[in-house]
Amino acid sequence: MGIEIEIEKCVGCGACIKACPYNAISMRDKIAYIDEEKCTLCGACVESCKFDAIIMRVHHEDAVRDLTAYKNVWVVAEQKKGEIQSVSYELLGAGRKLADDRNSKLGAVLIGKEIHKQAEKLIKRGADKVYVAEHKDLEYFNDESYSRILANLIRKEKPEIVLTGATAIGRALIPRVAVQIKTGLTADCTSLAVDPDSGLLLQTRPAFGGNIMATILCRDYRPQMATVRHKVMKEIEPDPSRKGDIITVKPTETDLKSRTRVLKLVEEIESTLNIAEADIIVSGGRGLKGPENFHLIEELAKAFGGAVGASRAAVDAGWIPYSHQVGQTGKTVCPKMYIACGISGAIQHKVGMQSSDCIIAINKDPNAPIFEIATYGVVGDVVEVLPKLTDAVKKILKK
């Protein structure tokens, strides 16, 4: 078995008990005891022990022998209908910093149909090199052909780090690449940093529905791969004077083979603004009392030029369609400003919006949990506060 407590070293402090997400550790005779039936060998307890009493034995038979053969940071650009998606610029922002910290170059991979004209945009946003794979059959994202092209390119060029957006496309594509290359993949990261001592990528991500954060390492395999949550990393402003190389990658017949085909795309965003992209979101909850008051939310959103969000209670009551729902089973958003109106702040709602830059909560109950994470809290009746706030915002923004 891979995990052991060194009895001589254990002082029975209990730090590991708190670190275990599976409740597998308890104290027996003042010594930590690991219940094998519950332990998943996730390793979270090892670091928590200040006395090095928890030993985890790992042997990676097919570890990469020469880690120094792998250099540079890559981002996988995402395009739809030939347009580069904003998540790609965020990845470049994060990747630029990592590449500088590692004293290496930042590369980007762009796959599509007649897409090379877009490559310059990636260079202006921080890439030193852009690999472009073009073909008429690559117009739409395709799990099979895209993953094959990427895996082949990674094998050939040996980047040290590969980042992809944690989007519908990224989360489908990149696990297939990781399997083909046989390396680690960390999901949905919200923070990335280089460990100054080891040079390893510290990949931090929420798990357990946002209740905990985990920092993940990939020590012995390369590249270190991660998907990165949209709207968390900051883009860098385009610099028109930046120069870089564009490298054409020729997909082979085998690369292009695929057993799936997208027949059509049906767009169905009800409001003009997609909440996942909006900078300002005004959200309504059960505190609005009924559908007749929901227009108050829409009017404030309009005054700000923002989008309309909702709690599940408002969606379930049929006041607004599901596509507006924020939270665990809805969308995760990270706008500059999130205004929660008549929303209590249940954990399932909070995990979808708590990383917003500024949170404003309007609630008549001063003890509502939403106030715990609010930058500004207004104790009051939404039906009264909203119209006055909307008027005031209209006045300021007109000036």
Next chain:
Amino acid sequence: MNIVVCIKQVPDTTEVRIDPKTNTLIREGVASIINPFDLYAIEEGVRLKEKFGGKVTVISMGPKQVENALREAISLGADEAVLMSDRAFAGSDTLATSLALSEGIRKTGFDVIICGKQAIDGDTAQVGPGIAAHLDIPQITYVKKIESINDGKILAERMVEEGYEVVESTLPVLITVVKEINEPRLPSLKGKMKAKKTEIKIITSEDLGIDKTKIGLDGSPTWVMKIFTPPKKEGGKIFEGSTEEVVAKLVSELQDNLI
């Protein structure tokens, strides 16, 4: 049709609470449940069987107690259950988990493999695509509707950020499902009886003849270095008073700091 549904037993994260004093997770008394998305996977599997005939096999990798989850799946309409249980599987990350599951699934045979969109504990959504890659079969993720299956082809609606795509794939295929796909039924009395009687097949790594260096801790490139509770967002300024007052205060803050 050979339908395989992958289910994971998870702690009910909606019951997980943070202890405000120690800022750690309270896990006492948190129930183990079938991953909620996997209930939709089971239901879709059973619906496919009802339409096209064949059988639904549920498969799970985990400790012995996962037997309960598999029995529940039988009560919901699955025909057979396979539990991959072996200490050698423990510590598997998504690469090793998807390899082990793909070997287990190879044994049962498959036309359609159904996974949940993601597990609510690990939350990675990587195991489904990982299984498809190991088996070298096509995949359709985030499926909200199966439009048709015929002539060895499946037509399904896949959720994307701006709406949905209609995707065609050959069989065999792996799909991952979102909760919009169906309304899971409750267990029937007959189902419950069957769940009690059904034998749960237990498979070890030996049975699979799998290379032990490729599973468990040794087969997992990723390593959870540490786990911590998210830093609490500092509560900010709270305004109380008459509607006029609170609006005026908020607006002045916004003007100074934001707009």
